[in-house]
Amino acid sequence: MSTQSRRPGVLGVHSLDHFAIAVPDLKVARAFYERFGLDVRQDDGGLDVRAFGHPHRWLRIVPGERKALRHVSFGVFEDDLDRFAAHLAGLGVQARQGQDPDVRSLWLTDPHGVALELRVADKSSPDAKAPPTAPKAALRGAPMRNEAEVVRPRHLSHALFFTPSLDATIDFYTRALGLRLSDRSGGAAFLHGVHGSEHHMIAFSQSSAAGYHHSAWDVGSIDEIGRGAAQMARAGHAAGWGLGRHVLGSNYFHYVRDPWGSWAEYSFDIDYVPADLDWPNLEAAPENGLSLWGPEPPADFVTNHEGAGR
Numbered sequence: 001m002s003t004q005s006r007r008p009g010v011l012g013v014h015s016l017d018h019f020a021i022a023v024p025d026l027k028v029a030r031a032f033y034e035r036f037g038l039d040v041r042q043d044d045g046g047l048d049v050r051a052f053g054h055p056h057r058w059l060r061i062v063p064g065e066r067k068a069l070r071h072v073s074f075g076v077f078e079d080d081l082d083r084f085a086a087h088l089a090g091l092g093v094q095a096r097q098g099q100d101p102d103v104r105s106l107w108l109t110d111p112h113g114v115a116l117e118l119r120v121a122d123k124s125s126p127d128a129k130a131p132p133t134a135p136k137a138a139l140r141g142a143p144m145r146n147e148a149e150v151v152r153p154r155h156l157s158h159a160l161f162f163t164p165s166l167d168a169t170i171d172f173y174t175r176a177l178g179l180r181l182s183d184r185s186g187g188a189a190f191l192h193g194v195h196g197s198e199h200h201m202i203a204f205s206q207s208s209a210a211g212y213h214h215s216a217w218d219v220g221s222i223d224e225i226g227r228g229a230a231q232m233a234r235a236g237h238a239a240g241w242g243l244g245r246h247v248l249g250s251n252y253f254h255y256v257r258d259p260w261g262s263w264a265e266y267s268f269d270i271d272y273v274p275a276d277l278d279w280p281n282l283e284a285a286p287e288n289g290l291s292l293w294g295p296e297p298p299a300d301f302v303t304n305h306e307g308a309g310r
Helices: 026-036 078-090 166-175 222-234
Strands: 015-023 039-043 046-050 059-063 068-076 105-109 115-120 155-163 180-185 188-192 202-206 211-218 240-245 252-257 263-268 282-284
Touching (some): 026 263, 155 166, 155 263, 166 188, 166 202, 222 240, 222 252
Parallel strands (some): 155 202
Antiparallel strands (some): 015 068, 039 046, 155 211
16 A cells, blocks of 8 residues: 555554465466456466555465465564564564565564564555445446446455464464454454554464465455355356355455365455554454354355365
């Protein structure tokens, strides 16, 4: 984003810059994310996934024997990188300098072996609540089916990952990276950035092992969520969950099952946490962890297919 909000005097990552996964077939991955409405580009033996009209790379996909989370990258302000190095050393967390000559970065691992990067980058998390898409002036509110525009998400809202210890993960990501707990419910926790971000830029779900559960992509209306679901169903990806509304984060949603048992979510109207607000986090009852309303989720919605074979 062009304007970069910042909470003075506080050390914390400002964005979920991108994350990387491995999949067995890049052609399948490319077809899925293009049908979802994203800008997928071949680069350096893998795929870079962007939103149309936005220069930022949100997702990196590389070839691998099976679907697996490779790393998670967070953006930091340039003058914070050395502070992070000292901060991590003080916590006894080992960090090494990145080897990319074009990017200043630190690499470390979380308590469960997930590779993390802290990279100097522009703030890609929003600096304000994303506005709804302005309706087009027309006599009819809905277009003919054959005239409906392709749904194209505007930006990556958040990603959710599995973790074998929710308590240890919350402790590490808040103490080491400066993220803040938004809310928690049962086996899930939602964290936001202290420099202004949506209700959660990253979330975690308790599981047997680390892994990738879903990525959520911001769209501009409930109608776009519905049209996105129809768009994917016509392309052969009818399996999913929605339409519904979450309690924690408040966003409307529809999830589409990807070819590897994880999910891609169309998301609209998620809560926003400004840089000058201390969000009143809460421990919500388990029934509030999934939805305020909507259909029941699929039986395997929280199955960690990466952990199943370990």
